[in-house]
Amino acid sequence: MERIKVLIIDDSTLICHVITEVLSADSAFEVVGAAHDPYEARAMIKELKPDVLTLDIEMPKMDGITFLRNLMRLHPLPVIMLSTFTAKGTDETLTALAIGAIDYMPKPRSGAQDMAMSDFAEELKGKLKAAASVKNKIVMSLPPASRQHSSPVLKPLNLENNIGQSVIAIGASTGGTEALQEILSVLPKDIPPIVIAQHISASFSARLAKRIDLKSVISVVEATDGLALEQGVAYFAPGGRHLKIERHGTRLICRVEDSALVNRHKPSVDVLFDSLNAVNVEVAIAVLLTGMGSDGAEAMLRLKKEGAYTIAQNEESSLIWGMPGSAVKLGAAVDILPLDKVSQALVKKLKT
Known part of the structure; x- marks a missing residue:
């Protein structure tokens, strides 16, 4: 070699x-x-x-x-x-x-x-x-004047604000910072709450959330322990901490933990996905994006077996097809989609 x-x-x-x-x-x-x-x-x-x-x-x-x-x-x-x-x-x-x-x-x-x-x-x-x-x-980047305009924000869902009954969970690693921006920046304001585990260092998560927030109509924030999940808000796991969601009556809250590494990561996608499986929501959606390793794949399979809608980013659009590829090999993905089709798939699923 x-x-x-x-x-x-x-x-x-x-x-x-x-x-x-x-x-x-x-x-x-x-x-x-x-x-x-x-x-x-x-x-x-x-x-x-x-x-x-x-x-x-x-x-x-x-x-x-x-x-x-x-x-x-x-x-x-x-x-x-x-x-x-x-x-x-x-x-x-x-x-x-x-x-x-x-x-x-x-x-x-x-x-x-x-x-x-x-x-x-x-x-x-x-x-x-x-x-x-x-x-x-790695492709040659276009000069600013030649770049395509950003994709338009998708149309509102016009769903009832059923807090505590629909959640989208997303896991990502290498290449995920830009992939997440592409997805989140086009989602409508009334999207159900989104929880995100991106493998990232402690000093980066709040700044990454702020950068994506400035380019999105939804709110994008760093999760804090005990914060209630709201419609139209995406919550990033703090770098170096696990993010879970817990049910408190009719509401769901963020639980931020400084516990052991899982799959060599903190935050871990498996930890986030397994917490979604435990809170008993009507519509559970899990998405695995580009990244090294296999974090999130086994937990995604467990979600799929419980009836969740699961998406793996396809190989062609993934910078690294480790995590989503592992999910596909396990049979954990309901759909395998290019990055630019993920947001539309989320909206379509929520409207059905």
């Missing part, structure tokens, strides 16, 4: 050394070079033809966001962002994902313990392998 060729782009000599050391110890990777600024990186990309890049945000001569925009317009490649998770860094990382970066990671901290460095190494290698696997899916 050919090794994955990695180009590191970071102005820190220490970070370049750490990443090189981590990847050189694994025969699956070949570090072809380390560029200390985007201009150096541009020349190295042409010469070395890497399969995947790691990219810092704050660099001399040109920032990582500007470089990424140019890259995706002229020579698109899979990119993993490495950044410090400050408030500014978080917003810029979300911007990078919107531009076309595959995923993100925090930079390793100097003086980190062996266990923390081991976790960093395993996570980095997993994300680089996933990014390299979708190299052929």
Whole structure:
């Protein structure tokens, strides 16, 4: 098997050394070079033809966001962002994902313990392998004037506000931040409550919810413990916390927990989907979107067996067909749909 060729782009000599050391110890990777600024990186990309890049945000001569925009317009490649998770860094990382970066990671901290460095190494290698696997899916981005206008918001459902009787649960991971925006931004204001488990870091979930909220007619918020589910609102699990829903009489509420990882994740889609299965609603809908691994697949199968309507994003429109693909293999999906058909399918189901 050919090794994955990695180009590191970071102005820190220490970070370049750490990443090189981590990847050189694994025969699956070949570090072809380390560029200390985007201009150096541009020349190295042409010469070395890497399969995947790691990219810092704050660099001399040109920032990582500007470089990424140019890259995706002229020579698109899979990119993993490495950044410090400050408030500014978080917003810029979300911007990078919107531009076309595959995923993100925090930079390793100097003086980190062996266990923390081991976790960093395993996570980095997993994300680089996933990014390299979708190299052929990375497409050249269009200039702003050529981009299609956003899809129109779907027509209102005109249903009775039957609080506590209809819920949509969505799970996503790699590629999910943009997939979720595409779905949520076109849903009508009277959609039943939506609960979401997106694999995301603690500093990102509130900002991601705010970004999608600004582009949607429904309200999009980060869930808090005890918050009641309302029509026309989507609730993101806080990064680093599980989200469940519980019944309190006729109402459903968010339950946010800091318990153990499930399927190596917190929030876990399985945890969210299983909680939906336990609250006894008239209409339960579960959706699995793009992402690595299999989180959510088994719980989706349990929901389907109890009569829920279940959707898996199809392979062609998924950045990573791990989670939805696992659901399909288990027979857990009632429908397998391209991303741009998911919102319409939700509305159609709720109107029947």
